Amino acid sequence: MPATRWVDLAGQAIFHTLVAALVIEALVRLWRVRDPRQRLAFRLFVLCYPLLVLPLVVLLAPERVGEDFREARALFSSRRWDDMRFLGYGLRHWWVGVFGGMGLALFLMDLVPLLLGRRGGLPRGAPPISPQGQAAAAALGEVARSMGLKPPRLVFVEEGGPVLFCAGARTTSLVVSRAAVDLLDAKELRAALAHELAHLDRLDPGLSWLLMAGRALMAANPAFQVVARAMARDAEWRADERAAAATGDRLALASGLLKLFRATEGRPAPPGRRNLPLAAALAEPIARARALDIETRCRRLLGPAPAPLSHGAARLLAAAASVSALLFFVV
Amino acid sequence: MTAIGATRLERPAQGMARALGTLVLVMGAAAAALATLDAVPAWVQGEPRGVRKAASVEEAERRLKARLFLPAYFPDTLRWPPRTVRLVVEDTASVALSFDGQDGVPALVLAQTVGGPGPISPLVLPEGPPLQSSPLAVGDGEGTLSRVVGEDGSIWHEVAWTKSGARFALRGKVPVETLVRMARSAHREGR
Numbered sequence: 001m002p003a004t005r006w007v008d009l010a011g012q013a014i015f016h017t018l019v020a021a022l023v024i025e026a027l028v029r030l031w032r033v034r035d036p037r038q039r040l041a042f043r044l045f046v047l048c049y050p051l052l053v054l055p056l057v058v059l060l061a062p063e064r065v066g067e068d069f070r071e072a073r074a075l076f077s078s079r080r081w082d083d084m085r086f087l088g089y090g091l092r093h094w095w096v097g098v099f100g101g102m103g104l105a106l107f108l109m110d111l112v113p114l115l116l117g118r119r120g121g122l123p124r125g126a127p128p129i130s131p132q133g134q135a136a137a138a139a140l141g142e143v144a145r146s147m148g149l150k151p152p153r154l155v156f157v158e159e160g161g162p163v164l165f166c167a168g169a170r171t172t173s174l175v176v177s178r179a180a181v182d183l184l185d186a187k188e189l190r191a192a193l194a195h196e197l198a199h200l201d202r203l204d205p206g207l208s209w210l211l212m213a214g215r216a217l218m219a220a221n222p223a224f225q226v227v228a229r230a231m232a233r234d235a236e237w238r239a240d241e242r243a244a245a246a247t248g249d250r251l252a253l254a255s256g257l258l259k260l261f262r263a264t265e266g267r268p269a270p271p272g273r274r275n276l277p278l279a280a281a282l283a284e285p286i287a288r289a290r291a292l293d294i295e296t297r298c299r300r301l302l303g304p305a306p307a308p309l310s311h312g313a314a315r316l317l318a319a320a321a322s323v324s325a326l327l328f329f330v331v
Numbered sequence: 332m333t334a335i336g337a338t339r340l341e342r343p344a345q346g347m348a349r350a351l352g353t354l355v356l357v358m359g360a361a362a363a364a365l366a367t368l369d370a371v372p373a374w375v376q377g378e379p380r381g382v383r384k385a386a387s388v389e390e391a392e393r394r395l396k397a398r399l400f401l402p403a404y405f406p407d408t409l410r411w412p413p414r415t416v417r418l419v420v421e422d423t424a425s426v427a428l429s430f431d432g433q434d435g436v437p438a439l440v441l442a443q444t445v446g447g448p449g450p451i452s453p454l455v456l457p458e459g460p461p462l463q464s465s466p467l468a469v470g471d472g473e474g475t476l477s478r479v480v481g482e483d484g485s486i487w488h489e490v491a492w493t494k495s496g497a498r499f500a501l502r503g504k505v506p507v508e509t510l511v512r513m514a515r516s517a518h519r520e521g522r
Contacts, residue, residue, distance in 0.1 A: 022361070023357055023361050027354065067394050067396075068420060071381065071419075071420035071421070072420070074369075075362060075366055075369065076365040076369040080369060080373070080383065081371075083372050083383060083384040084372050085386070091372075310343065310346060311343075311346075311347060315350055318354055319354060322354060323358075326358060326361060326362060326365075330365060
C-alpha cells in the first residue's frame, strides 16, 4: 500500500474520531446526560467508530478514496490541505504527524505508570486475623450480601500505607490494607468496599485491560486516548452510584474517597532534589487533574443520584447514525 | 381527555422534539465547520474552489490515474519543471501546467482534458474571446491558432486542438512557431 494511502487512513481515523468525539461531547452536554451508564454508552460509540465503523466504511465503500468522490461529493477532503506545503511536506502530513505524536504521548503517560506499578504484582496478603482484618472481612461479606454478590477473595495487607482496590480479570480479588481500615470509619469502609464490589460486578478490571488494548491499537489517535480516559472516569462514577445506592449513604462514600486520596496521592511531594528533569512540571498537572477528579466525584456524591435521560437508546442511535452519515463524506 | 392529560401527553413529545432540534443544530454546526475547513486551503491560495494543486506532473497523473500529454519539444527559453500543476476533477478532468520563462516571468500554459473530449475547465484556463483565429493542422487533426489576452493582460498566442479523444490548448507569450512545434510534438509519455 503506498505511503499516501497510509496517511489517508491514519488521517481519517484520527480526524473522524476527533469529529465524533466533539459532536458526541456537545450532545452529552446539551442533552444533559448525567447518568454514568448513558455517558459510557455515548462515549463507547466514539471508541467503536475508528475500530469498527470506519474499517467497515472503508471496506464497503471503496469509491470514497477516488478523486471523483473527493472532489464532487465529499464535505471535507483532507488532501486539499496537502496543497499547502511547509518544509517540503503538505500540511495534512504535518497534521497527522503532530496529532499522532500527541496521541502517543497521551497513551504512554498512562501505559508507563501502569507497567511500572505492575512490576511487583499484587501485594502479598495475610490471613485477616487481626481485629482490622476481621472487620474488613465482615464488612465485605455484609456489603456483598446486600448487593446480591458473591464476596471476592480478600487480600489483607498488614503493612504499608492505606490501599483499597480491586484487581483481576479472571480471578478477582479485593485488596485492603490494615492502614485503610484504621483510616476509614465503619460507614466509609462499607461504602468504599461497595464501590470496589460494583467494579468487580461489572467486570471493570478485565474491561479496563480491553480498553487499554484498544488504546494500544489507536495509540496515535489523541481523541481516542482522551475519550478512553473520560470513560474510565465515567466507570468510577458508575461504581460510585452503585455503591451509594447499595449502602444508602452518599456522604460516607464521599468522605471515604477524600480520606483515601489525602492519605495517598493527596499528600504534597516531599521537598528535595528530583532526579528527573522537569519532573515537578510534569507531575504537578497530573496530580492536579487527579485532585480535580476526586473533587468532581465528591461534588456529585453531595447531590442526589442523577436521573437517566428519557429515550436514551433512541438518542444514542440517532446520534450514532447522524455522526456516521456525516463522516461518510469526510475523506 | 382532560387538559392535564393532554399536557402530560405533550411533554415527552416536546422533549423529543427539543432533543431532535439539538441534534440537527449540532450536526449542522459540525457540517458547516467541516465545509469551512475544506474551503480554507482554496482561500489561502487564492484559487477557486474545485481547483487542486499537485506538487508535480507525476502526482497529477497519480491522482487522475492517467498519463498526461507533454511536448517532446521544449524550448530552452522555458523553465522545467512547471511552476504550478493545477487540476479540476469533474466528469472530465482538466489539467493546466504553467511554465515560467528563464527570466521567471509566466510564459506558457499547457492545458488538457483527461478522460473525455469535454471543454477544458475555465477554472484552469480562463476563457477569453479570441481576438483573431485561423485553422491550423496539428498532426492528423485540425486545430486553431488564435490571439488571446493572456494572464498578464498582453496579447498571447494560443494553439488549440483535439487528439486521442482529449482537448488541448497551448497558450503562451512565445513565438507562434515555437507554440506550433510544441503542439505537434505533444505525446503521452510512456514512462
